[in-house]
Amino acid sequence: MEKPEKTRERLYLIDGYALIYRAFFALISRPLVSSRGENTSAAFGVARFLIKIIDQHQPDYLGMVFDAGDSERVEMYPQYKATREKMPDELALSIPRIRQLVEAFRIPVLELQGYEADDVIGTLAGKAVDAGLEAVIVSGDKDFYQLIRPHVCLLNPGRGGPTAVEEEWVDERNAHERLGVAPKHVVDYLGLIGDSSDNVPGVSGIGPKTAIQLIEQYGSIEDIIAHTAEIKSKRAREALEAFADSARLSRRLVTIREDLAVDLDTEALRVREPDRVALKDLFLDLEFNTLAREFAAAHPTAPADAGDGAEAAPNRLAGDYRLLSTTEEVHALVAQAREAGRFAVDTETDSKDPMRATLCGISIGVVVGEAFYLPFRHRTRGPDQGELLGDATPDADAGVRNLPDLHSPEMQPLLDLLEDETIEKVGQNLKYDFLVFRREGIDLRGIAFDTMVASYILEPGRREHGMDSLALQHLDHRTITYEEVAGKGKAQIPFAEVELETACNYAAEDADITLRLADKFGPEMQALELDHLFRDVELPLVHVLAEMEYNGIRIDEPFFARMSEELRATQSQLEREIYAEAGEEFNIGSTPQLREILFGKLGLPVIKKTKTGASTDVDVLQALAAQGHRLPTLLMQYRQVDKLRGTYVDALPLMVNPETGRIHTSFNQTVAATGRLSSTDPNLQNIPIRTEMGAEIRRGFIPAEGNVFVSADYSQIELRILAHYSGDEAFVTAFRSGADIHRQTAALIFEVPVESVTKEMRDRAKTVNFGIIYGQGPFSLAQQLGISQAEAKAFIEAYFERFPGVRRYLDEQIELARTRGYVETLTGRRRYIPEIQSRNWNVRAFGERAATNAPIQGSSADLIKIAMIRIQNDIAAGMVPAKMLLQVHDELLFETPIGTEDAVREFVRERMEGAATLNVPLKVAGGVGSSWFETK
Template sequence: MSTDKKTLILVDGSSYLYRAFHAMPDLRVTPGDPASPATGAIRGMINMLQKLRKDVRADYAVCVFDAKGPTFRDDLYPEYKAQRSPMPDDLRSQVDPIHEVVRLLGWTVMTVPGVEADDVIGTLACMGSQQGIEVIISSGDKDLSQLVDENITVIDTMNDKRRDLAGVEAEFGVPPSLMVDYQALVGDAVDNVPGVPKVGPKTAVKWLKEYGSLDALVANAAQIKGVVGENLRATLDWLPKGRELLTIKKDCDLSAYMDGLPALDAAAFLDQDAAALTDFYKTYGFKGLVRQSDAASTQAELGAAEQGLKAKSKSKALANPNTPGLFDETSTSDEASTLNDAALAERSSVVHYETIFTWEAFDQLLATIEAAPLVAVDTETTSLNVMVASIVGLSFSAKPGHAAYIPLTHDYPDAPTQLPIDEVLARLKPWLENAQKSKLGQHVKYDRHVFANHGIEVKAYAHDTMLQSYVLEVHKPHGLASLAERHLGRSGINYEDLCGKGVHQIKFNQVEIAKASEYSCEDSDQTLEVHNVLWPQIEKDAKLNFVYQLEMQSSESLYRIERNGVLIDGPMLAKQSGELGARILQLEADAHALADQPFNLSSPKQIGEIFFTKLGLPVIKKTPSGAPSTDEEVLEKLAEDYPLPAKILEHRGLSKLKGTYTDKLAQLALPRTGRVHTHYAQAVAVTGRLSSNDPNLQNIPVKTAEGRRVREAFVAGPGKVIASADYSQIELRIMAHLSEDEALLHAFGAGHDVHRATAAEVFGVTLEQVSTEQRRTAKVINFGLIYGMSSFGLARNLGIETKAAAAYIDKYFQRYPGVKNYMDETRMTAKSQGYVETVFGRRLYLPEINSPNGPRRAGAERAAINAPMQGTAADLIKLSMNSVQARLDAEQRGTRMIMQVHDELVFEVPESEADWVRVEIPRIMASVAELKVPLLAEIGLGPNWEKAH
């Protein structure tokens, strides 16, 4: 293909707008107001088109929508698409604004009466192909595959599919030239176009390969045997019309859209109308897009002179990386002085990046960062595994638009000579470890580990843009690329563009220094600019500021926990693996005996055949395809009455335990420490809870004896013990605090067993008269209501009738009216403002709280009730973690925190400090906050984690 070949991109707008509508949450101009105009599809459409424009370079661009009213196909076949539901009102109201914004984004919009969007796309695609233009069609509609030729390709960005000549045949079994014949045979249920009864894709492909075309097949219909042959012959009169309905037109009259211009010139890709876009985004409440559009407007106003300066600045930085002044905040140039102040303030449009190769340039950089009030630091490394990653290079940014990169260990043929890493780090160490020199990063916990691997304990990480985003906009992505695009209107270099993907991916030290410098400088520069946008929003809000400082302190504590790691008894795990393996084999043999035949216990298909065909077990529910389900819920229900499902369930549980933990934990221990060092992800759960991975220490099953035994392999070093401290009934105490229910407050204030107290209230007996079964029921009710459990769910948990469960709930709310009032008021608050808050002010957004989709809305309502309790519990354990760590540091204790698991803190304790830990840790945890009920923390000590419970 010649490099000057032009490209036409055609977007199936009707497909896009439906996808956007169903993929996006229920956004509104006024968040939380169901009467306010819906905007989700508009926002989704903008996102999809912006990404497509970024990913596909094109000279011509058309977005095609279906026109209102009937088409020629309705005249041919009145039942065409007759079963389709009408467009939802909330989507219909967004169609005109979508057309408007698509035009403002630079696309030609076409809607042609009497035909469908596919026909317009077909006409434009063939027009382009005949002129030798490369045509890219973006759609998820398989019907468009019939258009594919040597110049036309269909891409489905949602499913990452590319349908070119080879792709169509690989997917459907026939080339594009036979796709209409193929579709006519199998029919199109979506458009209500019948095919040949009982003929599916396999038969259609077989026939077309054997006869070469539908016409040839029809001519030989008498030779086709069996029922399918009879069905084919019975459909011969219909097939021509079916094929006509399914054939995309390629000759639509588009003259009204050509404006008298030749061919496709009227569809040239236009520049975005940034000023008009800003007005549009303001009208529909897209604040992030307003900032993005404003940045684009400013860049446009800079004009060609500034663009020349930008190109010149970047080329100077790469061609002569030691040019003085590029990073120096005080430097100026004659060219720069010609720009107005407003343009200079918009730093994202002019960048000055340099690469440090000499000590002279390094000294100048060091002087700059030492004098700066805040510096963004970014590490480039050899690995994502924080405990083994080593530094390849470092970048720093002390001023928006300015950054410098120090390459240190790049290793590829003809790589330039770099400054020695040991000496560079030695000279940087005083600044990095200076508690008076404020630093900034994106995910600073990772960078702290990397520096620690080189013997540097960085101090004064004052800010983390990932955590700023997490606190301010928890429901959005927190990666730097997303933050820069959302808040700066900037896109950057992708890591995979530098290093490749999969097996062909190279390590960062093999990346050319010029490219690495641009990439790393961009990261530190964008981090500083994102901070300048996000921090003022947090700083002015006292509650958000409190939560942000909590997260920053937690990052420090978690870094310490991860660094400490937990000692693993490898031989004990190996012994457990052997025992589990033997038990798993026995369960397999037992299951085969019960089934009276061997089968794969991991195969849903084989299990289904044995359960429902051979043994005649009852069908509990079905899969979307209509087959009887054998999922976990079904197995649990069947296991109540039948031994085989119980054996399979146990086999699955033990196999997972063996594969995930007993086989792998010891392998994950770091050789130099003998310990497992998990990674705690802060910016994941919307409630503020942590997640643990590599390995996940929070999901070890503890309801079974085998699961609890795994915790026995988490041991203390010589002369030490394990301590485990957690809060007692923390979420119920938070419910009492939030609801201010008098009965709950009294129960906790008096030190009663709250489940026993609830049972006494619900069953109308004294505390002393409460039976074990009544307490169990009350416990299920207490925790079930926190998680929004319905009467149906409660009935299933207790094994009782739904009516009886509903009566329990009614009685509960009669006895605890404050809880009912809290739940009702919380739902109303969530609906009005779109989020709820923890006791400490963490915001928990609920995008679906006013969704027209009933199940989504109900799920959001349940989350609205539960999230403040889960979130407050997460805040409390973080406050405890930080307070305990501060106390350990202040008293220079030998006790080390080694895990945080949900509401539990785990420690490795010198035996000499055991008494201190037993008394002081619960005291610290109970005093981190004052609620309307007392906090109670309990602690246990033992030789391993299990024995400490």
């Protein structure tokens, strides 16, 4: 029901803990966790809700009400709320944060020791009406329906997600709809049926339907009890005869008090402007970057005097941003940059995809507080139907004054500057700019600092490293957003059509902020001894990844068309088999329908439950399939085929760049806290190769005409790093002798000679070897091996008995993480592990697993990065004619002319095996083929 027109000023009273629980459990399946390991789900939900209440409802008065201590109801009935589960540790730890948020919003907290929030709200609502206000109770608790009367109403908050429910306004017009009784009889209704959430007993044998009938016929509980003998239903009559006192007690327990000694201080409750500075700082600390931007204080520091010198400049957030419109101005800027030996550069384009983007302009900053924008392809709209006038005209009458074409003689000094190796280039996400310039025929050289990469090295667990959030957190500066200059949604215009002065302020600010961040991050990395990792590994990798993305990879489009048809046929066949097994046709993609088939019609056992009913996720299907049920097996096959078609087979041909005829994935350098690279648009690292159908997809990746693929893959790299770190004698000896490590492990665990190790023994030993790296316990290992937990525990104990050095190393890493808060890789990359200090066992256990795994997985990532840098440097020097195309964790894929493959394979092997000197040798396996599949 819609909110009625306001006839009085409104006081909104928020049921604090109801809101907090709702916010926390709304994200229970995918909780928000900060880089420090703090669960921020409840804080995020509460913050968003308070913003919504203030913005959309515009209350005149507002208060947040909390329970405070045990209520008198516990004295009345000791079992009151006794069945409620203890508040989760993660939620309990969020309460102080939420109180900080409420304080920053300048919302008073209302609580009275020894009383529940319900009673405080009930009392204040009554006093609000007496004071001429309208009270709005913000809660989904059905108990509050008893308070609804003239000028007292209820706002039942909605919820988001797939089962979204709109918020509901409840007043006298619709109050009876939820429970079926009028507000004055809510306590009678609840007194009869009880309330399981609060452990209110009610009357055993009387349900909602009967309760409504009794109330309609007789009225209150006392009236119903007085007429017990007249009740026709034997069950209800006997129940009331036996439990009349329980009904009276229950009615008292659910009755909200309205007579507490709580004053209504309207002056304190009047809505005030939030403390935006405090909120912004809190949001940054909680890593709510979007909210932080919204609440960033608009208070730029006044410019420093010119004579203050360089020390004052970094604190000066007001910038001098200028638009260049003549070649003479460009030449002067080039001279200034050459004299300084360093400048920040940023490109403005019309696309987020650098391989499809058109360069609109370039921003350059040489000194902090000053930056320039150079427009090259801006345009204006005509007066009729938005017709475009020109693409790059310098005619002032057209509304745009672009500089001459980048490749014109007048711009040669600028091109020379961009390609000059001796002039340092500073940027934010320079890989993007490199690719944009590359497609313009410009080779950006002298990459000296990338603020996005630097932020990643300093805070590897941070959710994002975008300039907007970095500027807000580190410079206390709210940057201009793209939407602010180009608009949102359907109204958004291309950047090339943004008015030049507006474009200048936006673009030049980026260059200026980049310089400021570089000046801050550089010393911080040196202080933490992370400069080596930045200079020797991550920064050179920017150029390497850019080259790989530019190279792209070719696909066989007819192959994918054929495979799509084959998968479509397979899917249709599976669909028919599923219907036959179910005995009817249904929507296979509908969880409710599938749930009804599996657990209703077929009566299969429920393995796991969700809020909406029995789960049908992959773990459940696997468990049911293991019990011998055929339908779950068919469903898993159907889902696999559907995913392969949708994610890869049908999608990849659509991603072919029309200009190059190749697919250009994006390698993400600043995402995984371990240091590993990821791949997106498309994700070529996640092609499922362990299944026959998944592996078949790799057949569709082919080299250019006259070329072949060469692949190179580190052999058991993580186990070799574990051997190096642990120094375990048996482990090290096995690798140095070139023995099969899994066979050797099996021999030691099963106490048999190596030649007596069976395939099953080796497979189990392999599972244990990798399980140890990832910190698997008996439960997980038992599931993976299909054995009992007792057997799995015995395997693990035998493993550590045979490899004591491994046990010692793992314990040392956990202790290191506890004492100093982080662990390190071979290159000194840090992985901060705040989770290891958590009071929650599950969170702490995750931290312990991360402490043991991060140095191994991170070192593996470091080694292949080092190898990639060396290989690309040699390729650029002309040592081999190959192109590096893909990196998939421990594997590299190259394209090289037919006839050079043997030399390239040997060249790559040497570089990869020489990436580091460990206590055990690094080994690389590889292959050659006319498709990616054939290289294995």
